[in-house]
Amino acid sequence: MNRTETKKQASNLDEQGNVLYLDQERLDRKEVGFLPYKNKSKGLGIYNWLLENVLYMSKKRWPISLKLYQMFVRFSVWMKEGGWKARLYKTGIKLYPDRERPTGTVVLPLHVDVADKGEKVVIPLDLIKESLKTVPYIAGMDGCLCREANDCGAFPHDLGCLFLGEAAKAVVKHELGRQFTYEEACARVDEAARVGLMGQAVWIEVEQMLWGVRNDLMDDFVEICFCCPCCCIAMRLARNATAAERHRFHPAGWTAVPDRTACVGCRQCVDTPHGCPMALSLLRRGFFFCFDGIG
Numbered sequence: 547m548n549r550t551e552t553k554k555q556a557s558n559l560d561e562q563g564n565v566l567y568l569d570q571e572r573l574d575r576k577e578v579g580f581l582p583y584k585n586k587s588k589g590l591g592i593y594n595w596l597l598e599n600v601l602y603m604s605k606k607r608w609p610i611s612l613k614l615y616q617m618f619v620r621f622s623v624w625m626k627e628g629g630w631k632a633r634l635y636k637t638g639i640k641l642y643p644d645r646e647r648p649t650g651t652v653v654l655p656l657h658v659d660v661a662d663k664g665e666k667v668v669i670p671l672d673l674i675k676e677s678l679k680t681v682p683y684i685a686g687m688d689g690c691l692c693r694e695a696n697d698c699g700a701f702p703h704d705l706g707c708l709f710l711g712e713a714a715k716a717v718v719k720h721e722l723g724r725q726f727t728y729e730e731a732c733a734r735v736d737e738a739a740r741v742g743l744m745g746q747a748v749w750i751e752v753e754q755m756l757w758g759v760r761n762d763l764m765d766d767f768v769e770i771c772f773c774c775p776c777c778c779i780a781m782r783l784a785r786n787a788t789a790a791e792r793h794r795f796h797p798a799g800w801t802a803v804p805d806r807t808a809c810v811g812c813r814q815c816v817d818t819p820h821g822c823p824m825a826l827s828l829l830r831r832g833f834f835f836c837f838d839g840i841g
Contacts, residue, residue: 586761594760598716602758605688605721611756615695615779622786632788640751641791647751650794651780654745656738656772670745674770675732677710684731685714687723692777701774705738707748713759713767720758738772746771746780 588594603611618639624631636642641649654670678684687706694703708731709717717723726734738745748769753759759767775781784795 586764588761594762597755597758597760601755602716602720603722603756608722611691612695614756615691619779619782622783625783625786625788625791628788636791638752641794644790648749649751650749652747653795654747654770656735656743656745671735671739674735674745674747677770678708678728678731678735681710683710683712683714684726684728685709685717685723686726686731686734687717690772690777692779693774696777698774698777700776701741701743705734705741705743705772707772708734708770709757710768710770711763711766713757713763716758716760716763722757734772735770743772743774744778746773746778748780750780 621635624635626632633642636644641647654674656671656674686708689703690698690706692698693701706723708726709723718725735745746769748771749767750769751764753769754761754764771778771780773781780795784792787795
């Protein structure tokens with residue numbers, strides 16, 4: 547084993563010997579980070595015109611959005627099949643070439659509570675609210691695309707994404723949501739946390755066509771999504787991802803480590819919408835396993 551391998555293996559543990567990352571691939575993913583995005587040239591303006599006047603989704607076209615969602619999820623298994631299928635699928639949703647596409651997400655667990663531990667940390671709930679203070683414009687979706695496409699019965703459909711930045715105005719222009727005040731946005735974050743949804747900071751390149759965002763605004767555009775593991779398209783894509791795509795799905799400084807001594811075989815982590823969002827939990831012959839994947 548060379549020095550580099552020794553160093554990386556050692557950084558998998560903290561000073562007390564606790565495991566920080568469950569596998570080397572996950573550690574590498576943390577070190578890679580996100581690729582910076584550079585706005586594309588306006589050119590003749592034809593593509594921007596198409597985005598703003600033809601390709602975008604609107605309230606009237608909402609059923610088409612639901613169909614596209616279902617198609618993206620259905621064919622996401624092609625990523626694991628490799629070959630021309632994987633390349634075609636990833637090209638279509640702008641994930642190829644793998645290391646040249648900046649699409650990525652950061653999971654932000656809204657229900658984290660460290661009050662009883664007296665720890666001085668910034669929890670994701672406060673991090674989101676602080677971010678909302680810094681943006682000039684906030685838009686809120688009228689409904690969640692993922693939950694409506696799946697007719698989710700476990701979580702409310704009306705807790706849609708928040709869009710931040712000047713590009714968020716496109717969502718309002720196309721009647722998919724309305725402008726939010728800071729207080730309204732914080733109230734949505736709190737309600738999402740109350741009902742048990744997870745937060746995700748999302749930047750997805752292919753959504754430029756979905757929302758109709760001009761080329762020159764893509765670097766000023768981010769979503770805060772409130773996700774359920776049963777319906778979220780990002781999480782469902784992550785479950786079908788290979789190692790080549792996993793660097794796009796980031797935990798926010800945390801890793802789930804199961805306490806096998808506390809497992810009573812209730813299957814809540816396996817069979818319910820409130821279970822493991824990455825579907826990494828498994829029960830075999832009464833024993834709990836958390837196998838390699840994204841978390």
